[in-house]
Amino acid sequence: MRLGELERAVMNELWRRREGALARDLAEALPSHPAITTVLTILERLTRKGIVSRTREGRAHRYFAVESKDAHVAGLMQEALAGAGDRESALSHFLHSASVDDVAALRRMLKALDPPEAQN
Structure with missing residues (x-):
């Protein structure tokens, strides 16, 4: 919101x-x-x-x-993605405009979500 x-x-x-x-x-x-x-x-x-x-x-x-600022921002991000016609395209545009540090942080978080056997 x-x-x-x-x-x-x-x-x-x-x-x-x-x-x-x-x-x-x-x-x-x-x-x-x-x-x-x-x-x-x-x-x-x-x-x-x-x-x-x-x-x-x-x-x-x-x-x-009621919630932290980080949780609020995450909700805004979800809201923005929900309004995208093509979520994958919106994410791609976001990633191409993100900083190197942000992309590295996203990679770390995505890797942590993978099951242990998929991380090899």
Whole structure:
């Protein structure tokens, strides 16, 4: 699920804060310093999308990222592949644009998925 610019900024803060954050803390931490009501609106939207959870803390809520940033990015990659007309072609284009380090990491991960007898 793609995020808007302010949603992404809020999520980046939540991903950095494993202990979660209050809306006012997020508003103060964001470079654009949006109003707390704006941040609350974004947090409500992210909660409805299932990306953020919240717990009551006094009269406020503490917000948490439901999944890690890496898991979120993996979901975006799956979403992009699902929308491709030809998954193999999309993967081929991706691999041709990937860095040497990324390709090496993919090779290591694919090799680890092979059964032991296939690795010889």
